[in-house]
Structures are given as C-alpha cells and as structure tokens.
Amino acid sequence: MTLTDVLPSLGRSLHTKLEPDVWPRSTSAHPDGLRIAGIPVGELAARFGTPAYILDEDEVRRRCRAYRAALPGFEIAYAGKSLTCRAVLRWMAEEGFSLDVCSGGELAVARAVGFPAERIILHGNVKTAEDWKAALGYEIGRVVVDSLDEIDQLGSLARHPQRVLVRVTPGVDGHTHKAIATGVEDQKFGFPLRDAMTAVDAVLAQPGLRLDGLHCHIGSQVSSVASFELAARRMVEFAGAIRDRHGVVVRSLDLGGGHAVPYLPGQQEFDLTGYAQRVRVAVSYTASQLGLPVPQLTIEPGRALVANAGVTLYRVVTVKGRYVAVDGGMSDNMRACLYDAKYLVRLAGRSSSAPLRTVSVVGRHCEAGDVIAADIELPSDVHAGDVLAVPVTGAYHHSLASNYNQICRPPIIGVRDGWARPLVRRETEEDLLARDVG
Numbered sequence: 001m002t003l004t005d006v007l008p009s010l011g012r013s014l015h016t017k018l019e020p021d022v023w024p025r026s027t028s029a030h031p032d033g034l035r036i037a038g039i040p041v042g043e044l045a046a047r048f049g050t051p052a053y054i055l056d057e058d059e060v061r062r063r064c065r066a067y068r069a070a071l072p073g074f075e076i077a078y079a080g081k082s083l084t085c086r087a088v089l090r091w092m093a094e095e096g097f098s099l100d101v102c103s104g105g106e107l108a109v110a111r112a113v114g115f116p117a118e119r120i121i122l123h124g125n126v127k128t129a130e131d132w133k134a135a136l137g138y139e140i141g142r143v144v145v146d147s148l149d150e151i152d153q154l155g156s157l158a159r160h161p162q163r164v165l166v167r168v169t170p171g172v173d174g175h176t177h178k179a180i181a182t183g184v185e186d187q188k189f190g191f192p193l194r195d196a197m198t199a200v201d202a203v204l205a206q207p208g209l210r211l212d213g214l215h216c217h218i219g220s221q222v223s224s225v226a227s228f229e230l231a232a233r234r235m236v237e238f239a240g241a242i243r244d245r246h247g248v249v250v251r252s253l254d255l256g257g258g259h260a261v262p263y264l265p266g267q268q269e270f271d272l273t274g275y276a277q278r279v280r281v282a283v284s285y286t287a288s289q290l291g292l293p294v295p296q297l298t299i300e301p302g303r304a305l306v307a308n309a310g311v312t313l314y315r316v317v318t319v320k321g322r323y324v325a326v327d328g329g330m331s332d333n334m335r336a337c338l339y340d341a342k343y344l345v346r347l348a349g350r351s352s353s354a355p356l357r358t359v360s361v362v363g364r365h366c367e368a369g370d371v372i373a374a375d376i377e378l379p380s381d382v383h384a385g386d387v388l389a390v391p392v393t394g395a396y397h398h399s400l401a402s403n404y405n406q407i408c409r410p411p412i413i414g415v416r417d418g419w420a421r422p423l424v425r426r427e428t429e430e431d432l433l434a435r436d437v438g
C-alpha cells in the first residue's frame with residue numbers, strides 16, 4: 001500500500017472521530033459533519049447564520065446535576081458572569097441553584113425571570129449607587145462586602161438588616177493566569193487576612209448589617225484542589241479569630257468558584273469528588289479543632305457549568321496561504337487575546353478525507369493579534385464557505401463579547417433533543433445605531 005492509499009482513509013477516520021472531553025455529550029461526528037443534540041451543524045449555520053454560539057441545555061443541566069450529586073449539603077450559586085441570559089438563569093433556578101451576580105445589569109436579568117431574591121448573592125469590588133438600588137429594591141439575600149467604604153454605604157442604605165459576607169483574600173496561589181488569580185494578596189479584590197478583622201469590626205458596628213459569613217475566591221480556571229483546601233482551612237481559622245474577638249459564630253463560608261475545565265483534548269477534568277472530600281474534611285477538621293460548628297458551605301462555579309456546553313460556529317470567508325479567516329474573531333472570543341487561551345477548531349459542516357495541514361484560524365478584526373487558534377491542524381481542502389466549530393465557548397465568550405469594528409454580537413442558539421431556538425438573538429446594525437444618539 002502506498003502512502004497516498006493510506007492518507008485518505010487516515011484522514012477520514014480522524015474527521016469522523018470526536019475529540020474526547022471538550023464537546024457537549026450530545027455531539028456526534030458523521031460523514032456529513034458534526035451534529036449537536038442530533039442537529040447537523042451545517043443546518044444550524046444555515047438556519048441561524050454565523051458566527052453563532054450554540055448552547056446545549058442538557059449538557060448544562062447534566063453538569064448542574066453532577067455538582068449537586070458530588071456536593072450534597074453544599075449551596076451551589078451559579079456565577080452569572082460566565083454567561084447570563086434569561087434561559088440560563090431559568091435553568092439554574094429550576095436546578096435549585098443560587099445565583100452570584102456582580103452588577104445591577106446581571107440582577108436585572110435575574111429579576112426578569114423571577115429568580116428567588118433570597119438565593120441571590122451580590123459581588124464586586126465596585127458597587128455603584130445603581131447596583132445598591134437594584135439589590136436593595138429586589139431585597140436580595142446576601143451582599144459580599146469588599147471595602148470599608150461600601151460597608152459604610154450599605155450600612156446607611158439598608159432598611160432591613162442586610163445579610164453580608166466579608167470577602168477575604170486568603171493569600172493562596174491558585175496557579176492560574178495572572179489576570180484571573182484572585183486569591184493572592186495585593187490586588188483589588190477582598191481584604192487580605194491581616195486587614196480582614198477591621199472589616200468584620202466595621203460590619204458588626206453597623207446596625208443595618210448582619211454578618212452572615214465569609215467569602216473567598218482564589219481565582220478562575222484553577223485545577224489545584226490543594227489550593228482550595230488551603231483556602232478553606234485559612235477561612236475557618238479566621239472564623240475562629242472572629243469568635244475569639246467578638247464571640248460571634250460565623251454561620252456560612254462561601255468558597256467561591258474557579259474550577260478548571262478542559263479546553264483541549266487530553267486536559268484533565270477538575271477533580272470534583274476530590275474537591276468535595278478534601279474541602280469538607282479540611283473545614284470540619286479545622287472547625288472541630290477550634291471548637292466551632294461546621295459552617296454552611298457555598299460554592300460559586302460558573303465556567304464548570306456552562307463552558308463545555310457551548311460551541312461557536314464560524315464560516316470560513318477566505319483562505320490565504322496558511323491563514324484561514326472566519327466571519328468572527330476577538331469580538332466573540334476575547335479569551336485568546338486576553339489569556340493566550342488555546343482552542344480546538346474543527347471542520348464541522350462536512351467531513352473531509354484530505355490530509356491535514358497546519359494553519360492559523362484568524363478573525364475579521366483590524367488587529368494582527370486577532371487569532372482564534374494558531375498553528376493547528378485542519379484538512380487541507382478547507383475552503384471559503386466551510387463551517388468550523390470551536391468547542392468550550394459557553395463561558396466568558398458571550399459575556400465578554402464586544403462590538404469592536406461595529407460588528408454585531410452573535411446569537412445564542414439553545415439546542416436540545418433535535419430542537420434549536422434562539423435564546424439571545426443576533427445583534428443588528430439597528431441595535432448599534434439606536435444607541436448612537438449623536
């Protein structure tokens with residue numbers, strides 16, 4: 001057998017086989033291309049246009065249920081910053097989750113679907129007058145306080161005793177990208193342990209506030225369970241110091257989110273079972289050493305619930321040398337630029353038996369850095385009009401999207417069981433012009 005006899009069959013087997021771990025479970029590869037939730041990707045692209053964010057509802061719910069099963073007794077608050085739209089918040093409410101919001105805007109969407117107010121937690125290092133108005137107007141359950149100024153502001157605004165958590169920076173390195181590492185000291189979030197008692201003193205001195213607990217979030221895309229464990233231990237020790245100083249028992253401990261997901265085949269899934277066991281043991285052991293009751297535990301995953309349920313579809317517009325240029329780019333995927341994040345790209349609207357070649361998939365924006373994936377392999381016959389798919393785009397893609405170059409942001413298309421429907425419609429030039437009132 002010659003090499004040319006082997007290559008086509010090698011190519012075919014590669015393109016009808018799906019890379020493990022990164023696609024929604026409902027994705028399958030066929031000679032006529034990929035299907036998600038039973039729907040051919042080519043059909044989705046033709047019906048809804050490209051670029052488009054596809055979101056698999058069953059995959060989101062499956063992940064929610066996996067969290068629920070792995071962490072009985074934990075309160076699970078979905079971090080809305082990863083992806084907020086009415087449908088997703090409705091699913092989270094139906095799954096019995098709480099919700100972490102960090103602006104009046106995220107809260108407005110929660111309110112629009114009647115998300116139970118007592119299950120909402122407000123975050124952020126800056127809470128504006130509008131944010132306070134929205135939060136107090138909806139009577140949300142808890143506020144995570146992040147500065148002495150805002151303890152004063154909230155204390156004077158709250159009409160009923162407002163439950164608060166004090167955000168502590170536990171001095172733990174989550175070993176993640178610098179831009180999303182929030183557990184280390186000397187940064188804008190939270191109170192470092194050495195100052196956190198001042199914040200607790202300030203909260204307890206405000207009659208309008210009730211100290212409900214402590215919060216920490218060591219970073220995002222963190223895979224080290226040991227870092228979460230260390231943070232949990234330090235937080236309980238700090239609860240012990242509060243009891244010693246004030247005689248006040250901290251009832252709840254919110255350990256934040258940040259659980260890593262695989263973006264590329266072969267990357268490890270987060271060890272959720274190990275996390276559950278080690279965090280639970282660390283908290284109960286440290287609490288018993290200090291003679292404290294075990295606090296109610298809350299976690300705030302965002303990415304881990306939605307990232308792998310999302311796939312972005314693009315259409316190839318031109319192929320120039322080794323550059324495959326598509327109809328989207330950094331306006332719908334900021335992560336490649338911000339964190340040098342790596343993505344898998346796959347020919348999805350058909351299969352190909354052509355040999356692979358090394359290309360860079362680039363966007364349409366006026367920046368040389370607008371690269372979705374550099375030096376990856378695609379079939380050598382990829383041409384204008386082909387549909388490409390990029391998995392693991394459910395989190396921090398729609399929420400980070402921009403209108404750079406006055407490009408309209410893509411829709412979110414929900415898929416389930418052979419059905420597809422827009423959850424967020426495509427932005428139009430009329431939408432853009434409607435805001436431009438000059």
Ligand SMILES: Cc1ncc(COP(=O)(O)O)c(C=O)c1O
Pocket residue numbers: 079081082100123217219220221256257258259300301302303304395
């Ligand atoms: C306070 C807080 N909670 C939860 C999250 C969610 O993080 P992730 O989406 O990585 O789980 C973030 C973002 O990093 C955050 O800042």
Ligand SMILES: N[C@@H](CCCC[NH3+])C(=O)O
Pocket residue numbers: 081180220221335339395396400
């Ligand atoms: N935008 C970041 C995560 C931000 C985490 C929010 N605190 C990412 O895509 O990785």
